[in-house]
Amino acid sequence: MKNIFIFIRRYFNFLFFMTLQIICIILLVKNSDTYGATYANIANEITGRINTQYNTVHNFFNLRENNLQLQAENTRLKNLLGSNFETTDTTFIKHIDSVMTDTLGKQRKYLWLPAKVVNNTISQQYNYMTIHRGSNQGVKKDMAVISSTGIAGTIIDVSENYCRAMSLLHRNSKVSSMLKKSQIPGSVEWDGKDPYYLTLRKIPKSTPVAKGDSVVTSNYSANFPPNMMIGIVSEITKDPGSNDFIIQIKTSTNFYTLEYVNIVENLQLEEQRRLEAVKVKNE
Amino acid sequence: MSLLIKNIIRFVLFILIQVYILSQVPPLHQFITPYLYFLFILWLPFTISRTALLFLGFCLGITLDYFLGVPGLHAAPCVLIAYLRPFLINLLISQEGTELNYAEPSIKSMGFTPYSLYVLVFTFVHHFYLVLIEWMHFGTFLYFLGKVTATTGVSLILIFITEMLFFRKQQFRTNTG
Numbered sequence: 001m002k003n004i005f006i007f008i009r010r011y012f013n014f015l016f017f018m019t020l021q022i023i024c025i026i027l028l029v030k031n032s033d034t035y036g037a038t039y040a041n042i043a044n045e046i047t048g049r050i051n052t053q054y055n056t057v058h059n060f061f062n063l064r065e066n067n068l069q070l071q072a073e074n075t076r077l078k079n080l081l082g083s084n085f086e087t088t089d090t091t092f093i094k095h096i097d098s099v100m101t102d103t104l105g106k107q108r109k110y111l112w113l114p115a116k117v118v119n120n121t122i123s124q125q126y127n128y129m130t131i132h133r134g135s136n137q138g139v140k141k142d143m144a145v146i147s148s149t150g151i152a153g154t155i156i157d158v159s160e161n162y163c164r165a166m167s168l169l170h171r172n173s174k175v176s177s178m179l180k181k182s183q184i185p186g187s188v189e190w191d192g193k194d195p196y197y198l199t200l201r202k203i204p205k206s207t208p209v210a211k212g213d214s215v216v217t218s219n220y221s222a223n224f225p226p227n228m229m230i231g232i233v234s235e236i237t238k239d240p241g242s243n244d245f246i247i248q249i250k251t252s253t254n255f256y257t258l259e260y261v262n263i264v265e266n267l268q269l270e271e272q273r274r275l276e277a278v279k280v281k282n283e
Numbered sequence: 284m285s286l287l288i289k290n291i292i293r294f295v296l297f298i299l300i301q302v303y304i305l306s307q308v309p310p311l312h313q314f315i316t317p318y319l320y321f322l323f324i325l326w327l328p329f330t331i332s333r334t335a336l337l338f339l340g341f342c343l344g345i346t347l348d349y350f351l352g353v354p355g356l357h358a359a360p361c362v363l364i365a366y367l368r369p370f371l372i373n374l375l376i377s378q379e380g381t382e383l384n385y386a387e388p389s390i391k392s393m394g395f396t397p398y399s400l401y402v403l404v405f406t407f408v409h410h411f412y413l414v415l416i417e418w419m420h421f422g423t424f425l426y427f428l429g430k431v432t433a434t435t436g437v438s439l440i441l442i443f444i445t446e447m448l449f450f451r452k453q454q455f456r457t458n459t460g
Contacts (some may be wrong), residue, residue, distance in 0.1 A: 013333045017366040027355030043349040128352040
C-alpha cells in the first residue's frame, strides 16, 4: 500500500498528464456524434453571448451586402408565397382545423422563422454555426437552416436563446438531394477540402448530367423543404469502384458571408417519424 | 505589471486572436490553418510548477475548443506540450541557470538559437499531434504530412513576426535585488 502512494507521488505529473489526455480524447469521441451533455449547452450559451458582442462590430462592415441580399430575397418570396403550402387530399376530410389550413384547403407544412448567425466557422473540418434563436423562440432539434441563396445546415443543439447548427461544411453532414432536371435522388456530403465545393454521391452512371445543372433538395428529405437550391454541378468524375458518379458541386450559399438565415420547421415531421417508427406488421 | 495579470491578459488576447482572426481567415489552401494561441504556454514563467503548467495548458485548449465547437481537439496537444516543456527547457539551458536570472523564455533570456529550437520543436509537436488526432477520423497520409509541414511553417512565420512586433523586455534579476 505504501509503495502505491510512493509511486503516485513520484509520477504524479505523468499521471496527471495522462488523465488530462484521456479526458481530451473522451470529449472528442463523445462529441463526434452529437452533444448529449447539458454542459455543452452552458458553454454554448456563454460563448454565444461573447459572439453576439463581437458580431455587433463585425456586422457593420457587411451591412451593404446584406441589405442587397435581403431585398433580393424579399422580392423572391413575394413571388413565391404559395410555395410553402401543400395540397392534401380533400376527398375524405373529416374536420377542418382553422389554424392549420387556409381557405383553399391547403395545409401548412413548412414554417419559416428568421434568425441571425452570430458565429460561423469555415476553416475547420467540422464546421458549426451558432444562431441567435433558441428554444424560447421555437427552435427544435433537426430543423433546417436555409440562407437566402441556398441551404446551409441542420440544427443539432438548442439552448434557451441560442442554437447550434451543423454546417453543410461538416464531415458528418448528409443531405438528401436530387438533380433538378432528372429528379434522380442522391446524397450531398463534404470532403473537408474546399469550403466552396460539396460532393454529390449515389447518382447512377446512366443519369444524364452536365456541367451547370442545378442540384436541389429532394422530395424525400425530411427536414428540408423540397426544391431548395444546394448548388451547381461543376465537375463530374466516374467512380471506378461502383456504378455511381462522384459529382463536385459549387455551393450556392456563400458560407463566408453567412449572416441572416431562415430556420425552417417541418410541422409534419414528428408525425412522419412516428409513422415510420412503427413496425410493419406483415413482415 | 504583475506576472499574474500579464498572463491573464495574454490568455484572453491569444484566445480572441485565434478565434476571431486566425480561424476566420479564408483558408489559403486546404493544408494551411494558422495557429498562434499555444505561444501562451511557451511564454509562461520558468518558475511555474509542472502541475500548474499542465492545468493551464488544458484550460487554454478547452477554452479554444468550446469557441470552435470541437471539445478536446486542441486541448490534447496543449496538454502534451505543457508536459514536455520542462524537459526541453532543462535540456537547453541546464548549465547557465538562466531560469534564476530571467522570468520567462524569450530570445533575450535564452539566446536566439536555443529559443528558436525551443519554438520549432513545440510548434512541430503541437501540429503533429493535432493533425494526428484529426487524421484518426479521416484523411490520407499525404494529407497528414502536408498539413503538418505547411501548418508548422505558417505558424513559425507568425510566431517570428509576433516576437519582432512585441519585443518583451526582460529584467535581469539578481540575487541581491
